[in-house]
Amino acid sequence: MKAKLVGSLFAIAVIGAVAFGNINRRLIAHAASTIVVKGTVKIQGMAPRGTHIDMSQDPKCGHSAATTEDVMTDNGSLENAVVYVSAGLGDAKFDPPTQPVTLEQKGCTYKPHVIALRVNQPLNVVNSDQTTHNIHPSPNNNRELNQSQPPGVPFTMTFAREEIAIPVKCNIHPWMKSYFAVFKHPFFAVSGKDGTFEIANLPAGTYTVTAWHEKLGTSFQKITVGDGETKSLDFVFKAPGS
Amino acid sequence: MQAKRLSALLAFLLLCAGGMAQQSHIGNLAGHAGAGKGLYRRYCIFCHGAYGDGTGENAAYLDPKPRDFTKGTFKCRSTPSGSLPLDSDLFDSIGRGFHGSGMPSWRALTKQQRADLVAYIKTFSPRFEEEKPGAALQMTAETPNKPESVQHGAELFQNMNCWTCHGKEGRGNGPNAHGLTDSKGNPIAPFDLTSGMHLKCGDSSAAVYRDLMTGLDGTPMPSFSDAMKPEEAWDLVHYIEMLQVSAKKGLVVKAAEKGE
Numbered sequence: 001m002k003a004k005l006v007g008s009l010f011a012i013a014v015i016g017a018v019a020f021g022n023i024n025r026r027l028i029a030h031a032a033s034t035i036v037v038k039g040t041v042k043i044q045g046m047a048p049r050g051t052h053i054d055m056s057q058d059p060k061c062g063h064s065a066a067t068t069e070d071v072m073t074d075n076g077s078l079e080n081a082v083v084y085v086s087a088g089l090g091d092a093k094f095d096p097p098t099q100p101v102t103l104e105q106k107g108c109t110y111k112p113h114v115i116a117l118r119v120n121q122p123l124n125v126v127n128s129d130q131t132t133h134n135i136h137p138s139p140n141n142n143r144e145l146n147q148s149q150p151p152g153v154p155f156t157m158t159f160a161r162e163e164i165a166i167p168v169k170c171n172i173h174p175w176m177k178s179y180f181a182v183f184k185h186p187f188f189a190v191s192g193k194d195g196t197f198e199i200a201n202l203p204a205g206t207y208t209v210t211a212w213h214e215k216l217g218t219s220f221q222k223i224t225v226g227d228g229e230t231k232s233l234d235f236v237f238k239a240p241g242s
Numbered sequence: 243m244q245a246k247r248l249s250a251l252l253a254f255l256l257l258c259a260g261g262m263a264q265q266s267h268i269g270n271l272a273g274h275a276g277a278g279k280g281l282y283r284r285y286c287i288f289c290h291g292a293y294g295d296g297t298g299e300n301a302a303y304l305d306p307k308p309r310d311f312t313k314g315t316f317k318c319r320s321t322p323s324g325s326l327p328l329d330s331d332l333f334d335s336i337g338r339g340f341h342g343s344g345m346p347s348w349r350a351l352t353k354q355q356r357a358d359l360v361a362y363i364k365t366f367s368p369r370f371e372e373e374k375p376g377a378a379l380q381m382t383a384e385t386p387n388k389p390e391s392v393q394h395g396a397e398l399f400q401n402m403n404c405w406t407c408h409g410k411e412g413r414g415n416g417p418n419a420h421g422l423t424d425s426k427g428n429p430i431a432p433f434d435l436t437s438g439m440h441l442k443c444g445d446s447s448a449a450v451y452r453d454l455m456t457g458l459d460g461t462p463m464p465s466f467s468d469a470m471k472p473e474e475a476w477d478l479v480h481y482i483e484m485l486q487v488s489a490k491k492g493l494v495v496k497a498a499e500k501g502e
Contacts, residue, residue: 057406057417132403134464138425143369144315145324146457146464148402153468157324171462172403174421 035225038198039233041081041191041211045242047073053109053175060131061108061173068175069113070215071239077195078237080114081213082165082181084188085199086220088207094185097121100156103178105133105149110168110178114214116188117180119162125155132172137180139166146171164212179214211235266329266361271353273329278362281355289344294366304344307428314369315425317458318443323465325376326369332360334444341440379455382472384447387480395481398474407432407462412485425460432462435485450479 050067072079100122104111108129117123125135127149135155136146141163149155159166165181181188189197191211199209204227210220216237225231266273282290289308291298296310309316318335319327327335336356339347348356364370385391399405399412407422409415414434424430433441443449443458454475457465466475 058403132401132469136462136464143324144313144425144459145322146459146462147323148457148464148466148469150402150469155468171418171422171464172406174418 033201033203034228035202035204036198036200036230037202037209037223037225037233038196038230039083039235040195041078041083041197041213041235041237042076042195043071043073043078043216043237043239044076045239047071047239055108055173055175058108058131058173061129064107064109066107066109069109069177071213072113072193074193074195077191077193078213078216079191079193079195080112081191081195081197081211081216081235081237082114082116082179082188083191083197083199083209083211083235084116084164084181084183085185085202085207086210088205089185089187092185097186100124102126103135104128105135105170105176108133108170108173108176110176112190113177114165114179114181114190116190117159117182118186119160119182119184120158122156122158123180125149125157127151127153133170133176134172135168136171137166137168139163142166142182165214181212209233211237213237215240264361264365266333266357266364268330268333268353268357268360271333271357273354273357273359273361275358275361275365277355278358278360281351281359282362285348285351286359294363300344305428306343306424306430307426308344310426311363311366313425313460314367314373315460317460319375319456319459320378320452321376321456322379322467323457323459326373328375328378329357329360329364332363333357336360338444340442342442379452379467381448381451382476384451384479385473385476387483391477391480392484394474395477395479395484398470398478399481402466402469402478404478408435412436412482422462424462430461435482438486447476447479447483450482451475454478 048071050069053064053066053068055061055064097118101115101117102124103115104126106128127133130151132148132150134146134148138144141161142159145157147155159180159182162184163182165179168178168180170176187199187202189199191197202225204225206222206224208220208222210218212218219235219237221233223231223233264275287298289298289300289304290296290311291301294311296308298308301308314326316327316331319325319331321327333356336348336359339345405416406418407416412435414432416432419432422430422432441449443453455465455467457463
């Protein structure tokens with residue numbers, strides 16, 4: 001009788017300790033900070049030129065001058081690099097996102113080529129073409145799915161875990177490629193056509209900032225930012241073969 | 243009385259700690275992972291591996307590769323694409339086996355043994371503890387298998403782009419067929435619908451319908467649940483069944499020669 005009582009109390013104590021430990025997670029109030037981290041992602045060396053994509057297999061894709069988008073450069077700048085804070089945030093939690101992001105299938109290509117979004121943020125997939133696509137992300141750390149999508153039929157999905165980055169394809173149009181970079185926190189950006197990126201509202205502290213590119217790899221730097229600071233940060237990737 | 247209550251509470255807490263994924267429920271059967279473990283080591287480990295990741299010692303000689311249970315991704319389900327399978331889906335897969343692969347039919351094992359294996363297999367992926375399977379597919383009654391249905395199915399086969407992988411005549415030789423890979427990056431061939439071979443997830447009309455409406459996760463075969471209405475899916479099922487029959491009678495070849 002006594003042994004049973006002790007055993008039960010022990011179990012309750014264990015459960016209690018686990019629960020108490022979880023309460024201790026830091027909650028960073030996502031108050032507006034004036035810190036900005038911005039810069040340019042560049043490529044050094046001869047950038048490989050995109051090859052023309054033959055879409056004749058599906059006339060409904062339209063006559064397309066599209067080229068492969070593995071490495072998109074413009075006068076030394078590198079597009080579609082995902083720049084993000086990879087360390088320094090601890091296990092802080094942030095307000096969940098409400099705005100959806102949109103991936104469009106147009107001209108049998110994905111627009112944009114690389115999307116960065118938050119865990120559990122809705123991703124609206126839109127088919128603006130006259131042909132049926134299928135949306136097929138192949139994650140390592142999230143659920144894999146494969147959904148056929150006729151013209152105009154909407155489809156929304158979310159990803160439950162952080163993953164940089166999930167390759168996405170269409171099985172019907174094998175040249176179509178995209179990447180989803182899913183983050184637990186809001187401090188990320190995708191470099192634009194001119195290679196520039198900007199990450200705002202970062203709390204003061206010391207961080208590691210990483211730049212990821214689908215073909216050229218990753219590169220990281222450590223920064224320390226104080227209140228009101230605008231930090232300049234550039235990344236340089238070497239072109240393959242240079 | 244107090245002691246009984248407390249020990250009941252303790253038992254309940256221990257059960258929760260053990261994880262509900264350690265059980266499986268198929269109809270009236272309840273399977274237990276503890277019993278499944280011994281069976282797995284006897285029958286499954288050589289292909290599926292000690293960690294359930296598909297890297298058993300036989301795996302190097304197999305194509306397609308044994309299922310990696312740690313991903314929680316399965317081909318034959320009654321649930322939407324991306325979702326975990328139902329216990330009954332796994333139970334049926336073990337019993338049926340997978341034609342065209344190294345996975346045999348395990349009907350030689352008793353139903354209880356298969357249920358126990360399902361419970362054990364679920365312990366390989368944390369997804370079974372974190373998520374619930376999606377809603378099971380609502381099977382609608384099959385529409386009449388009339389020529390109009392088959393004709394409409396043929397149109398859908400064209401418009402839904404099935405032919406890009408499965409070929410214009412369903413022979414599995416579409417323009418994309420050579421480059422297809424599964425989610426592990428291994429080459430995978432689209433099914434030759436004219437071969438008369440058994441389909442992986444079952445041969446019945448209902449099984450083909452389910453393949454269309456849930457897709458085969460981990461492969462290039464998508465789910466058409468958002469793309470087709472149930473009647474349209476049944477039309478496609480009828481067309482596919484026509485292809486299967488036609489192969490045996492050589493009708494597909496004749497039709498192609500006539501330019502149809």
